Amino acid sequence: MNNLMIMKYFTIIALLCLSCISCTMQNNLLQSPNGKIAIEYHAEKGFSVIYHSGRDKVKMMSLPEIGLKTSDTDDCFKLISSTPVTSVVDDYEMLTGKRRHCHNEANECTYRFENVKGLRVDLIFRVYNDGIAFRYHLPKTKEEIVVLDEYTAFAFTPGIKRWTQKFTVGYEGFYWPNTDGVADNEGREWSFPTLFQPSDSAFVLLTEANILRDNTGAYLTNAADSSIYKIKLSDERLICPSGWYSPWRVAIIGTLADIVESTLVTDVSEPCKIQDTQWIKPGLVSWIYWAYNHGSKDYQIVKKYIDFAADFDLPYMLIDWEWDAMGNGGNLNDAMNYCKEKNVTPLIWYNSSTAWCDPTPLYRLNTPEVRDKEFEWLKEIGIQGVKIDFFGGDSIGTMNYYIDLLEDAARHKLLVNFHGAAIPRGWQRTYPNLMSVEAVYGAEWYNNKPTLTDNAAWHNCTLPFTRNVIGPMDYTPCTFTNSQHPHITTDAHELALLVIFESALQHLADRPEGYRQQPVEVQNFIRYLPVAWEDTRLLSGYPAESVVIARKSKDSWYISGLNGTENTKSFRVNLEFIKDSIQLIQLFSDTTDGKQIKIENSAFDTKELNIECQPRGGFVVWVKLRK
Known part of the structure; x- marks a missing residue:
């Protein structure tokens, strides 16, 4: 038989x-x-x-x-x-x-x-x-x-x-x-x-x-x-x-x-294996790669992103690939000193050295002895986390490598972001220092191909019902300017992605001037935005068409919506699910051309909002509760 x-x-x-x-x-x-x-x-x-x-x-x-x-x-x-x-x-x-x-x-x-x-x-x-x-x-x-x-x-x-x-x-x-x-x-x-x-x-x-x-x-x-x-x-x-x-x-x-x-x-995943978790802090991150592919080789560009993080009160700044070749007036040690001066916590990129891609640094994490030495050095110079990239699939060896990295990083109190990696499978509970995982066709692809330009709106309305259901997603959202290939989603759509997509390290992909040119109300929204949530609710939506999600953190609800279609769309947002007393409602929505963000304040006793979205548009409702 x-x-x-x-x-x-x-x-x-x-x-x-x-x-x-x-x-x-x-x-x-x-x-x-x-x-x-x-x-x-x-x-x-x-x-x-x-x-x-x-x-x-x-x-x-x-x-x-x-x-x-x-x-x-x-x-x-x-x-x-x-x-x-x-x-x-x-x-x-x-x-x-x-x-x-x-x-x-x-x-x-x-x-x-x-x-x-x-x-x-x-x-x-x-x-x-x-x-x-x-x-x-x-x-x-x-x-x-x-x-x-x-x-x-x-x-x-x-x-x-x-x-x-x-x-x-x-x-x-x-x-x-x-x-x-x-x-x-x-x-x-x-x-x-x-x-x-x-x-x-x-x-x-x-x-x-x-x-x-x-x-x-x-x-x-x-x-x-x-x-x-x-x-x-x-x-x-x-x-x-x-x-x-x-x-x-x-x-x-x-x-x-x-x-x-x-x-x-x-x-269904294993309980947390890390006894002391006080050092694990989610937050927004300034990120070089989207605007400057090789930016981490240039000390002056690195300083620019450290300044941006400091100006916007972002807790983190990521120094991406090729940092080992940093020049133009400074090196990694200089960048670390500048981070300390600006009170910004640095994260740093590594190649997993298991796959086809060869950006440096290479072969610094592959064995326990080498990895332990590297992680110890990172803590000495003030690094708080690692972004590890270019993994080679879902094999037994790769799964064991993921676990080794998470456990060793936890011993050294380092946050972890897996990029170019497999989907999250519950490790974020077992190893809560796992802050995010890519495994998504994200904004990075505006760099690589023109494909995302025409597909981003419906794609962004599909991810909340698919990929982001299972765990954190390092999409790297919120791009107001353009990379190699343009985005045709509205600016309000881009802002809404910061709430729609869940990631404990939420990388702001755009160049600093993309955020600085926004109205002060938008800048403040980004400045005070949390990335870990007390509650999450889907208010409406359907894959590839639209989505409205509400998330709560402390004394605020953040409600974001996306229009994934090529037509204007009206959203009716009922606020009666909010049982706490409301102090202020601030609405960020589309202008007629979608290239700017309209800002309105509503009365605290408003029970329902009617919001008009442009094609590929979006909105954010920031509901501030009475303390």
Whole structure:
């Protein structure tokens, strides 16, 4: 019997035995705590994921195959037992992200399979109020097991709308809306996360989370069937010790608000491993590269960005690639001294030295000994964080390297930003010194190709429902001037991106004069803008069309909206969700030509705002609360 047949039998056995499991699973049902999401079993159809929307019962997807292909598959696996359904409650606090306090509650059941050799595989299912998650576990083995493939697949109704990004190791592409499952990608390999719309009001976002050491990343393929998305491991051979856990396979489920506001990726991830976190401070960053590709080689340009950070009270300034070749009147030591003089905290760039790209400095982080020496030196000269760039994919070796970097940086109290990297998978909870990750087709691409110019508006309205759902996103927003290729989004649209996109290090991409030429009200908005949030809410929107997001920090709500279309659009923003007393409402919106920002103040008792946006426009509402 070949491996594929065995795993299909593995799946069939699981299905046939479900009716015999714990009596707490009434009618073969594992439900979320609020009863809105359920995993159902039907004798003929297998596993289905159900969402209750009001009185409607919507089948979101099915799981046609679940299983592992291992090197030890001489015999069939049989379901030997299942645990009673248990409640998992694990609330936690975040230093960064969508909200500070995260309520983490699910119902869990484990199915235990065994073959005649005694090899046991556990399948752990959880159902949350905003989705499902499951993973595999090898609880006890006498020797290492080699996993050769994973059969997990997600089946959707043919023809439904989906937003998919072609898989590349840098995760830098557009989430093209499509219904055929092809979207001009003949290879049919897709990056996480991927968004599906099984019904008018219900959505599914697929991703993965909690990759531990010696695990590989994964992506999706629907090459065999355009409506069935199968897990594909980045490594073809995964050596698993006794006690091994796979990453969680995660499906966030519900309305678009449920998707955007979800913390499911961090909910299933390991708790914080850093005991002292007082030194971890989110903030805005002045950034050279967008306007001056090789600017960090020029001490005078570096000083210009340090001055900008000081003038705007930005906590950080990033010295980007090629700083080891800095000249024109000064070097890195001079730049460090100037930062101290201006009370600006410097961050610094490194090449991961694992991929094809060769900007310097190189090979300073690749071994524990070299890395420890480098990090110790950085702390001595006053560096507070590192931006590490150009990683080579999602392999086991790269995943281990990410973890090594995060752990060693934490020991030296260094913040971390992974650029040219894989998507965040919950490490921002485990290692809260992980402040941001690129893995996005961001404003940097105005430097490289003309493609972003015509696509930025709808793309920016898609990212809040896809990539930014799963973790911090180093898009480098808010460009009022132009780089190599122009932006045709309005200035208010660009300002709104600072709130729409979540990143604990939010890099201001534009040249300093781009911000200095703005009205003082806009400058002050940037000056006082937080980047970590107590609460996040989606007020309205639809992928590629529009989005309105509200975020709270201390005594302010920040409400931003984007128009992703080529037409004018009216937004009605209801403020009744704000229960605190309002002191002042300040509105930043489009002028007629979109090249300036209109500023208005509204009465504190305003309950609703009607805002007109230009094509590719945007707005920000700054609601200041009474203290």
